[in-house]
Amino acid sequence: MSAPDPLKLSLNTATIREKWNLAQAIEGCARHGIRGIAPWRDQLAAMGVKEAVRAIRSNGLTVTGLCRGGFFTAQDWKDDNRRAIEEAHALGAQCLVLVVGGLLPGSKDLPASRAKVQEGIAAILPEARQAGVPLAIEPLHPMQAADRACINTLEQALDTCDALGEGIGVAVDAYHVWWDPKLAQQVARAGKERLLAYHICDWLVPTRDLLNDRGMMGDGVIDLPRLRGLMEGAGYAGFHEVEIFSKLDWWQRDPDEVLRWCKDRHLAT
């Protein structure tokens, strides 16, 4: 397997969001020669969609995903997802990442919550297709099943895709799926058409927080070269998007330093 192409590195802005707004992140990517970016919608709203589109285009960046749609178990899911599709369209995003939402409010009924999620995706899928925005279901780690996403394995995500048809695939985040005994099988099953995004970071041992203690690539236990090999073997040729939620470490550092680490460590993934 060849080394990763530096031109395939993308920055998910969550990685440096504590210190940089979206305009700064765009400039930072350009300055560091990072060719992809994945913004979050709150930052996009703060900057304004038009201005963000202008800055991203003028710097020649590829939008590897918009974070995020989903939360189909929340109250205002429909309008919010419609707006997300419009924004992803405006940005020319390669996909709209769906974090599907956890248990229905006040409920312990996981099967019902999962059914509601599938209904919700089905409801917005026609608009996404019309807008030319692929929807990417991101299976989240099982430790986030209750509060963030009740789709927790690639197999489950792909079963959902199978049920829904065209215009939908998966975002494979190393952090969420690395443990899965069916990882190789399900990445292969997904195939080029449905592998819409690839997110990288690392799993730290010990992990001190369920949400915000992700590691820089190479600092944890995920066999990232193996996973990239599985992705490429299945036909994926897109970006490698670094997404690090790290309250205790990386969010406290100078973003220019963080980007240098990302570029350096990416070469070994």
Place this chain on the structure above:
Amino acid sequence: MSAPDPLKLSLNTATIREKWNLAQAIEGCARHGIRGIAPWRDQLAAMGVKEAVRAIRSNGLTVTGLCRGGFFTAQDWKDDNRRAIEEAHALGAQCLVLVVGGLLPGSKDLPASRAKVQEGIAAILPEARQAGVPLAIEPLHPMQAADRACINTLEQALDTCDALGEGIGVAVDAYHVWWDPKLAQQVARAGKERLLAYHICDWLVPTRDLLNDRGMMGDGVIDLPRLRGLMEGAGYAGFHEVEIFSKLDWWQRDPDEVLRWCKDRHLAT
């Protein structure tokens, strides 16, 4: 579905281990009318196996499992598991619970670690069969894949059982498996013969620690009556073993109070 039978409640001594040694736990179970107990081996060693056997028998308790064998990715796994089998035999334990171990030392190779685990179980299985001690693979939550157990789903555990033959089954711990989209399917697949133990507690939202922030039944989001229904539907008629690792809450309380809560909340699971 009928209410749980109070006579099926078992106490995993991890629940009160900060304040009670094994002798106190045995007396406590007897005093509270709890008919099952699952001791840990360090406590067993401290009390002495003979004395523990005597106290457990004289109080008429059922040993619903011995915690634990496993850790096949560690150095001294073979001798340690042999001793565990002997102890489980001496106690008349219904099973020896296997926490299989995480990644091989210094390795990121999950498939190789999993292969090593299967080899290890295969190596000790003949002795377990001879001793009449069923081995119960406990799939652990994926968040513990790196450091505690690289068997992380019921499906994976049952695939391992299929490969190994007689004398081995699974311990279903609600905390570890509640999120699994294939839970119903795999519990049914396991069937009466391979469902060797059923552990209960609850998943708290938020969860503040990956290891030691489990909740009392009813305080979290796990649909325990549904899971009990699945277990009973598959033919399980054994004990319901409460196992709560809770540094921040239950371990700090008076164990007599904890046992009252266990009995009370068990009736609603």
